[in-house]
Amino acid sequence: MTGPEHYRKAEEILDTLKAARSKPGFQIIPEKAAVALAEAQVHATLALAAVTAHHMVATTGNDRDEWSVAIHGPAVACVHPEHYEGECPCPPSCTCCGSTPAAPAVPGATS
Known part of the structure; x- marks a missing residue:
């Protein structure tokens, strides 16, 4: 094994x-x-x-x-269109785009 x-x-x-x-x-x-x-x-x-x-x-x-x-667990498929640019909305296990994973949201923070 x-x-x-x-x-x-x-x-x-x-x-x-x-x-x-x-x-x-x-x-x-x-x-x-x-x-x-x-x-x-x-x-x-x-x-x-x-x-x-x-x-x-x-x-x-x-x-x-x-x-x-x-x-x-296994990698998951992306939820964004092909050739997506910017922060990736997918989970960190996303492997198909190479985009930067989006930072986790901070509760109570405003942008």
């Missing part, structure tokens, strides 16, 4: 435990919960080791992109 795959697996295990816990009538079986949490911890530790080792070697390329997707 790659580092990002370990990261996603740890999140998947925790999400599964959270979803099961929220079901009516769910009862925690301590032994099974402990095994699942230990497995999630192992995956999280391996993900941390992988990203630490990778950062020492390189911070560009496909692995960096895979980490970005693992952490932030």
Whole structure:
């Protein structure tokens, strides 16, 4: 498994435990919960080791992109027309235009 795959697996295990816990009538079986949490911890530790080792070697390329997707989710499509100029109204994960992301709005500020 790659580092990002370990990261996603740890999140998947925790999400599964959270979803099961929220079901009516769910009862925690301590032994099974402990095994699942230990497995999630192992995956999280391996993900941390992988990203630490990778950062020492390189911070560009496909692995960096895979980490970005693992952490932030896949890139989203732009909401603005092609060849848009100026501040991009899209979320920071927008990759199709290369525009500068718009600064977050400051509550109560006027322009």
